[in-house]
Amino acid sequence: MSAPDLGLRLLGPVSCVLDGEEVDAGPPRQRAVLVMLAASPGRVVTQDQLVEGLWGGRPPASARQSVYTYVAGLRRAIEPARDPGARPGLLVGAAGGYRLLVEPDQVDAIAFTRLAEAARRSAGAGAHPEALRVYEQALGLWRGRALGDVPGPFAEAERLRLEELRAGAVEGRAAARIRLGAADEAVPELRALVARHPLREHPYELLVLALDACGRRQEALRVYEEARHVLDDELGVGPGEGLRRAYALVGGGTEVAREEGPVPRQLPRDLSGFVGRPREIARLRALLAPGDDEPPPMVVISGAPGSGKSALAVHVAHGVRHRFPDGQVFVNLRGGTPNVPRLTPQEIAARLLRAIGTPNEDVPPGSEEAVALWRARAQGRRLLVLLDDAAGLAQIRWLLPVPEGVCVLVTSRESLRVGDGRVRVRLGRLPRAEAGSMLAGLAGKGRVRSDPAGTASLIRLCDGLPLALRIAGARLADRPDWTVGELAGRLADERTRLHELEAGDLAVRSGLAASWSHLTHSDHAVDRAAARMLALLGLVHVPDLSADAAARLAGVPEREAGCALDRLSDAHLLERDVRGRFQLHDLVRVFAGELVPAEGRKAPLLRLFGYYAAGLRSAARTADPNRVHPTHLPVAEPGRAFRDADEANAWIEREEPTLLAAAAQAMADPDDDLARTGAALGLAMLWPQQKAYRVADLISIGNRALSVAERLADDETAMHAHSQAGVGEYFKGDLTAALEHIDRHLTLARRLNDRFEEQRAHGNLAATYAKAQRYDRALEHALAQREIAREISSEVGERYALLQIGNAHRQMGRLGEAAAALEEAAAMAGRAGDAALEGHMRHALGALQLDRGDLEAGLAQLERALGRAVAGGTKLMQVQCLIQLARANRLLTRRTAAAERLAEAESLARALDSASWLERVAEEREAMGAAGPEG
Incomplete structure (x- = not known):
C-alpha cells in the first residue's frame, strides 16, 4: 500500500501539506501532539507519553480528555474527506496510544536528519562535492525556528536537538565550501552562525580558516581574538585545541592569557578540639594531597547519621586547602x-x-x-569543592566527569557506589579510645579519667556516634556537679527504647531527649525558653529562620527569642550560619518534630505564616508602591517595616526560599485557617516573582492557592489564584492555559462584583490576546479595562489600559491613534512615578517612532525606556528595550552599536530562559545580517 500524499513540516511553523495544499494543524497543543507522533512515524506513542510531553509532571485533571480532543482534531485536518464513522487511515488507535502511518521521509525533520548524516559520511570519505550538495539539500528544508511556537516539554527538548543539528549542518556545509575553494561563500554564513551561537567554538575555527583562505589574514586574527574574549568573558575558558590550531595555521601565536577569578574561601569553621579518626584523616589527606600526583576527582565520605562525616570532611579540608590555591567551595x-x-x-x-x-x-x-557553564568555568582551576549531605548518587551524578583540576569531597549517609578512580571512605563508630578522648576534650580530662566505668557506659549508650557524644559532653560541661556515671545513669533510663530502635540514630535520639529534658526542667528561665523554642522549631518545614521570625513563632520579643536560640546553639541543638540565621541539625530536626508544644501547633504557625505574609506585602509595597497587591485575606500579625526599596528588595531576595517553603507547608495543611494564610503568603509573591521572571513559581503557587480555594469554597482566593497562574502561563508562552485562567479570573471578579479585579482581568486578557496576535480582541478588552478603571478612579488600571490600546492600534497599523494613547499613558506614569509601567510606555513609543521612520527620536525614547526598566527592576522589559535599541541602531546603519545591544539582549534572555525572546533576538540578528555596511 503506497504511503498517502501527506507531508509534515516541523522545521519551522508546524503544518501539514495534503495533496500539495497546506492544512491548518490546529491550536498549539494539538500541533504538539502532531510533533510527538511525527517524531516516531509508524510507532505507537502512548497516552502517557503524550500527556507527559504536553504538560510534564503536572498535567491537569482533564489531560486525557484533551488528548482525545487533539487527536480528533488532527484526524479531521489530515483526512478531511473521511466519511463520518469510517476508520481513520492515517492516525490510528493502538494499544494504549496512537500511530501516525506515514513514511519517515514524509517528515521534514527526519528527512533533514538523514540527509545531514549522509553529508557527514561523504565529507568523512573525502567526497566534498557530494557532501556540499547534500548539505544544501538538507538545509533547504528549513523554514524558520524548529517547531515554531509549539509548547510542552517534548517540543522544547526536540527543538533544542533539531537546532543543534542545524548548526552542525551549517558548519559542515561551510567546511565543504572551504575545502572546495569557495571560502568566500562560507564567510557570510559563518559570521551569521557565530552571531547566533557565540559560545560554539567550531564556527569561529572555520571562520578563521575561511578568512585566511580568502587572503584576509588580519580579519582572521581579529576573529580569533573576538572568540578568545567571548569564551573568556562568557564561560571563563580559553580557546580549545581546534581553534588554537586554526590560529597557528594563519600565523598567530598559541598562548592565551586568562584572568584570575575570585578565590572563594567558604569552608565552615573547623571544629575546635577535633579528636579521633586518625586513620581516616591520614587516608583522606593522602588522597587529597598525594605529593606530586593528582588527587582523585571525587572522594566520598559515607556513614550512618551522626557518625561525624561533616565534621571530618571540614577538618580534613582545612588541612589540605594549601593544595587548592584557586579556592575552596562549600x-x-x-x-x-x-x-x-x-x-x-x-x-x-x-x-x-x-x-x-x-x-x-x-x-x-x-x-x-x-551545569555546562560550571564545567566550562571550573575547567583547569585548582578547586576543592565540599558537598555536604548528598541524598544519593543521583543528586551529584551530573558532576561526573569532574572538571580537570577540581577535586570534589562529598559526604553522604548513602553508600555511593562510585568508580572511575573515585574513592569512598566509610565511617563506622568511634573506637572507645577516640570516643573517650572526645568526651575528655568536652567535659574535662579529670572527670573522664576519674570515672572509667561511667565513661565506658556512656560511650556504649551513645553507640560511639560523635554527635551523641558531643551532646553528652556538652551536658556534662553545663553540669560540673555531675559525674560521668551520673549522666550515663540518666541515659540508661531509656535503655529499652534504645534496644527497640536498633538503628544508627538511636543513641542520638536518646541524647537529644536527655538534653531537651534538662532544658525543660532547668531552674533557669532561658533554658526553659530554649526547650519551648526547640519544640516550636520542629513545627516549621523551612530551610532556616531569622531571629525575628523565630520570635513571631514563639510569640515573644525578639531579644527573648534570640537568647533562647543562643542557648540552643550553645547546647549543640541548633546551628547558626555566617549570616546569623538558624538551622536545626538534621537529626535534631527529626527529634524536634516529635515534640508537641504545650500550646499546640496552630497558633504558633499562624503567627509565623501571618508574619511572613504581612512582611512580604510590606516589602512588595515598599519596593514598588505603584503595584496593587491582593489583601482580601486578613493577616493578624503585623509585618516588618522597610526604610526603602533597596532594603525591601534585599529582604525579599534573602527570604525567598523560606517564604516559598512556608507557603507550600501552610497551603498543604489540613487546617483551614493555616491553608488560607498560606494562600495569602503565596499570592503576595505575585509582583516580586513577576518582576524577577520566576515563571515556574508563579504557576506553582497559583495552582496550589487554587486548590486551597476550591477546598474552602473561597471565590476571592480562587480569583487571585487564577490571576497569578494566568500571569505565569502568559510568561511561559502557554497562551491557551493563560486565557483559561484569566477568563476564570474575570468570571469570578464579576460574580464578586469586584470592579478593580474585573478591570485587571480585562487588562491581562488584552495582553494575552496581543501576544497571540489577535489584536482586535486585545483592543476590545483594553477598552473595557479603561472604561471600568475610569469608573472606579483607578489610575494604574487606566495607565495599563492605554498601554494595551496603544499597542493594539500600532499592530493594526493605526499609528496616529497608537501614539495618542501611548503618550497619554507615559505622561500619567511619569506623574505617578511608576518607573516599571513608564518603561513599558516608552518602549512602545520608541517602537512606534521606528515604525514611522523617526529613527533618532525612537532611539532616544528607547534609551529612556531602558533606564526606566532598569530602575523598576523589570528584567523582561529590559530585554525588549535592548532588542528595539538593536533595531534602531541597525536602521541607522550603526552596526557596532546594534550588535552590542543585541548581545546584551541575548545574554539577559538566556539568563531568564525565555525561548520566545531568544527567538526575537534571532530574528533581529537575521535582519542585521541582511542589512548593509555601517554608515
Missing part, C-alpha cells in the same frame, strides 16, 4: 534534611558558579545550561 545539599527539599542540580551548579565569581544574573535558570 555547599550543603540538604540530602537528609527532613521536610526541606534537597538541592537540585541547577541549584547546586548555581551556588558553585556564584562561588567562583559568576554574577547572579549570569547564572542560567536551566539545569543543563548551569
Whole structure:
C-alpha cells in the first residue's frame, strides 16, 4: 500500500501539506501532539507519553480528555474527506496510544536528519562535492525556528536537538565550501552562525580558516581574538585545541592569557578540639594531597547519621586547602534534611558558579545550561569543592566527569557506589579510645579519667556516634556537679527504647531527649525558653529562620527569642550560619518534630505564616508602591517595616526560599485557617516573582492557592489564584492555559462584583490576546479595562489600559491613534512615578517612532525606556528595550552599536530562559545580517 500524499513540516511553523495544499494543524497543543507522533512515524506513542510531553509532571485533571480532543482534531485536518464513522487511515488507535502511518521521509525533520548524516559520511570519505550538495539539500528544508511556537516539554527538548543539528549542518556545509575553494561563500554564513551561537567554538575555527583562505589574514586574527574574549568573558575558558590550531595555521601565536577569578574561601569553621579518626584523616589527606600526583576527582565520605562525616570532611579540608590555591567551595545539599527539599542540580551548579565569581544574573535558570557553564568555568582551576549531605548518587551524578583540576569531597549517609578512580571512605563508630578522648576534650580530662566505668557506659549508650557524644559532653560541661556515671545513669533510663530502635540514630535520639529534658526542667528561665523554642522549631518545614521570625513563632520579643536560640546553639541543638540565621541539625530536626508544644501547633504557625505574609506585602509595597497587591485575606500579625526599596528588595531576595517553603507547608495543611494564610503568603509573591521572571513559581503557587480555594469554597482566593497562574502561563508562552485562567479570573471578579479585579482581568486578557496576535480582541478588552478603571478612579488600571490600546492600534497599523494613547499613558506614569509601567510606555513609543521612520527620536525614547526598566527592576522589559535599541541602531546603519545591544539582549534572555525572546533576538540578528555596511 503506497504511503498517502501527506507531508509534515516541523522545521519551522508546524503544518501539514495534503495533496500539495497546506492544512491548518490546529491550536498549539494539538500541533504538539502532531510533533510527538511525527517524531516516531509508524510507532505507537502512548497516552502517557503524550500527556507527559504536553504538560510534564503536572498535567491537569482533564489531560486525557484533551488528548482525545487533539487527536480528533488532527484526524479531521489530515483526512478531511473521511466519511463520518469510517476508520481513520492515517492516525490510528493502538494499544494504549496512537500511530501516525506515514513514511519517515514524509517528515521534514527526519528527512533533514538523514540527509545531514549522509553529508557527514561523504565529507568523512573525502567526497566534498557530494557532501556540499547534500548539505544544501538538507538545509533547504528549513523554514524558520524548529517547531515554531509549539509548547510542552517534548517540543522544547526536540527543538533544542533539531537546532543543534542545524548548526552542525551549517558548519559542515561551510567546511565543504572551504575545502572546495569557495571560502568566500562560507564567510557570510559563518559570521551569521557565530552571531547566533557565540559560545560554539567550531564556527569561529572555520571562520578563521575561511578568512585566511580568502587572503584576509588580519580579519582572521581579529576573529580569533573576538572568540578568545567571548569564551573568556562568557564561560571563563580559553580557546580549545581546534581553534588554537586554526590560529597557528594563519600565523598567530598559541598562548592565551586568562584572568584570575575570585578565590572563594567558604569552608565552615573547623571544629575546635577535633579528636579521633586518625586513620581516616591520614587516608583522606593522602588522597587529597598525594605529593606530586593528582588527587582523585571525587572522594566520598559515607556513614550512618551522626557518625561525624561533616565534621571530618571540614577538618580534613582545612588541612589540605594549601593544595587548592584557586579556592575552596562549600555547599550543603540538604540530602537528609527532613521536610526541606534537597538541592537540585541547577541549584547546586548555581551556588558553585556564584562561588567562583559568576554574577547572579549570569547564572542560567536551566539545569543543563548551569551545569555546562560550571564545567566550562571550573575547567583547569585548582578547586576543592565540599558537598555536604548528598541524598544519593543521583543528586551529584551530573558532576561526573569532574572538571580537570577540581577535586570534589562529598559526604553522604548513602553508600555511593562510585568508580572511575573515585574513592569512598566509610565511617563506622568511634573506637572507645577516640570516643573517650572526645568526651575528655568536652567535659574535662579529670572527670573522664576519674570515672572509667561511667565513661565506658556512656560511650556504649551513645553507640560511639560523635554527635551523641558531643551532646553528652556538652551536658556534662553545663553540669560540673555531675559525674560521668551520673549522666550515663540518666541515659540508661531509656535503655529499652534504645534496644527497640536498633538503628544508627538511636543513641542520638536518646541524647537529644536527655538534653531537651534538662532544658525543660532547668531552674533557669532561658533554658526553659530554649526547650519551648526547640519544640516550636520542629513545627516549621523551612530551610532556616531569622531571629525575628523565630520570635513571631514563639510569640515573644525578639531579644527573648534570640537568647533562647543562643542557648540552643550553645547546647549543640541548633546551628547558626555566617549570616546569623538558624538551622536545626538534621537529626535534631527529626527529634524536634516529635515534640508537641504545650500550646499546640496552630497558633504558633499562624503567627509565623501571618508574619511572613504581612512582611512580604510590606516589602512588595515598599519596593514598588505603584503595584496593587491582593489583601482580601486578613493577616493578624503585623509585618516588618522597610526604610526603602533597596532594603525591601534585599529582604525579599534573602527570604525567598523560606517564604516559598512556608507557603507550600501552610497551603498543604489540613487546617483551614493555616491553608488560607498560606494562600495569602503565596499570592503576595505575585509582583516580586513577576518582576524577577520566576515563571515556574508563579504557576506553582497559583495552582496550589487554587486548590486551597476550591477546598474552602473561597471565590476571592480562587480569583487571585487564577490571576497569578494566568500571569505565569502568559510568561511561559502557554497562551491557551493563560486565557483559561484569566477568563476564570474575570468570571469570578464579576460574580464578586469586584470592579478593580474585573478591570485587571480585562487588562491581562488584552495582553494575552496581543501576544497571540489577535489584536482586535486585545483592543476590545483594553477598552473595557479603561472604561471600568475610569469608573472606579483607578489610575494604574487606566495607565495599563492605554498601554494595551496603544499597542493594539500600532499592530493594526493605526499609528496616529497608537501614539495618542501611548503618550497619554507615559505622561500619567511619569506623574505617578511608576518607573516599571513608564518603561513599558516608552518602549512602545520608541517602537512606534521606528515604525514611522523617526529613527533618532525612537532611539532616544528607547534609551529612556531602558533606564526606566532598569530602575523598576523589570528584567523582561529590559530585554525588549535592548532588542528595539538593536533595531534602531541597525536602521541607522550603526552596526557596532546594534550588535552590542543585541548581545546584551541575548545574554539577559538566556539568563531568564525565555525561548520566545531568544527567538526575537534571532530574528533581529537575521535582519542585521541582511542589512548593509555601517554608515
